[in-house]
Amino acid sequence: MPEAEAAAAVSGVVVFTDIVGFTEFTAVQGDAAANELLTAQEQIVGEELPPGARVVKELGDGLMLWFPEPDAALSTCLTLMERFERHSEQTMQPLWVRMGMHWGRQVRRRDDLIGHDVNLASRIADQAGPAELLLSETTHACLTHSIAADRFEEIGPVLMKGIPNPIRLFRALPAA
Amino acid sequence: MTHRRHAAEEPLRLKLEGATVLELITGSGKIEVVADGEPGVVTVEGMRPPRRGRYRRSVRREGKRWIVHPRPGSRSLRAHCPPGLNVTVSTRSGGISLQGPLGEVRAAAGSGRIEAAEVESLEARTRSGRIAVRDCEGRARLGVVSGRVLVERAGAVALLAVSGKVQLREIAGKVEACTVSGSVQVQAEGEDDISVITISGNVKIQLPLEVHPRVEAKQMSGKLRNDLPEGEDVRLRLRTVSGNIAIGSV
Known part of the structure; x- marks a missing residue:
């Protein structure tokens, strides 16, 4: 690994989020309602991010998040899912956020993070459905036992665009 | 011996020997699984003839799983397995057809339709393509x-x-x-x-x-x-x- 790259490399969990149906919602309810939805997402994420974690960047209606370690990443994302669902139920604003999570190595590029593991996290998010949280086998293997095994469902190996090998995915379920 | 030496065109023949899951993965191509095989044996058609009589990376056993993943390249695969076997299949592009009775089934297609008949439970997802389930005894968990x-x-x-x-x-x-x-x-x-x-x-x-x-x-x-x-x-x-x-x- 080149010295400059090694110096900029970090290890952690990258999470991509995306509001499913945002385009349809905006078309039906208008720009002001769409803006309110994004504000609600921003506020909830801001309240729940633990110390050390950060919003790397906003991607339209989606976010790229970074966490220093997998347990905190997963528990935060499960909390986010629950809060998004509660918000949707209370306000009828469909905050249906899908999420993809992958633990690996990233390279810093100014405030951004790049690299294969970042791309993989993005591809995993693409696989998720509305209000679904998916994680790679690598991430699953890095978790300690603080979250019960019955809160994961194995999806199996999935072949994703641009990723040469199949990635075994798991679904994380919110508390019953 | 885990799997037999093959001549060209001869299907791959796997003895289950305690394996409870058959996993078929192909980069691109159709996958068909039919539960009409003999007890304890799975046959897979569509594999490229092996080099020096052995499949090195394409066929492997991991715990209770038999994993068949032709590499390099993409192949359409057709498997015959005993009724009730758990099956996991994945293709980047191509249809998936699962004809039971099968056990727990997981199917993922990047693009392509997924058809399942007579399965105990089903986890199926495709980005673009139809999902058709004829009979799922337990829960069908679907994503499209x-x-x-x-x-x-x-x-x-x-x-x-x-x-x-x-x-x-x-x-x-x-x-x-x-x-x-x-x-x-x-x-x-x-x-x-x-x-x-x-x-x-x-x-x-x-x-x-x-x-x-x-x-x-x-x-x-x-x-x-x-x-x-x-x-x-x-x-x-x-x-x-x-x-x-x-x-x-x-």
Whole structure:
């Protein structure tokens, strides 16, 4: 690994989020309602991010998040899912956020993070459905036992665009 | 010996020997699994003839799993397995056909239709393509970005979809469906709760006449029509932003 790259490399969990149906919602309810939805997402994420974690960047209606370690990443994302669902139920604003999570190595590029593991996290998010949280086998293997095994469902190996090998995915379920 | 030496065109023959899962993966190509094989043996057609008589990376055993993943390149695979085997299949592009009786089934297609008949339980997802389930004894958990979904009979359904018409018929237990657009029709036996959430799709729920549901509907716009007398037999949790809701008898 080149010295400059090694110096900029970090290890952690990258999470991509995306509001499913945002385009349809905006078309039906208008720009002001769409803006309110994004504000609600921003506020909830801001309240729940633990110390050390950060919003790397906003991607339209989606976010790229970074966490220093997998347990905190997963528990935060499960909390986010629950809060998004509660918000949707209370306000009828469909905050249906899908999420993809992958633990690996990233390279810093100014405030951004790049690299294969970042791309993989993005591809995993693409696989998720509305209000679904998916994680790679690598991430699953890095978790300690603080979250019960019955809160994961194995999806199996999935072949994703641009990723040469199949990635075994798991679904994380919110508390019953 | 785990798998036999093969001549060209001869199918790969695997002895299960305690394996409970068959996993088939192909980069691009159709995957078919038929549960008409002899006990304890799986045969797989479509593999490239092995080099020096052995499949090195393409066929391997990991614990209780037999994994068949032709490399390099893409192949269409057809497997014959004993009834009741658990099967996991994945293709980047190409259809998947699963003809049971099979056990727990997982199927993922980047693009391509997924058809499953006679499975114990099903986890299926495709980004673009139709999902058709003929008979799933337990829960069918389905994900589709763009494509129609038809379930003819299932114990329960959990569906996450973006666009495409959804038809769920003869569902014995719980239904949870979340779609962005595309209509959702549910014909259920009324034994368990039904939850349907959409942004712009219309929702139609059909229950036996003697079932009196508790309707919890929320809409921002759209009409609600309920032809069934309300009661406490089953809970219908229905949410739409702009779609219509209709509740009636089968």
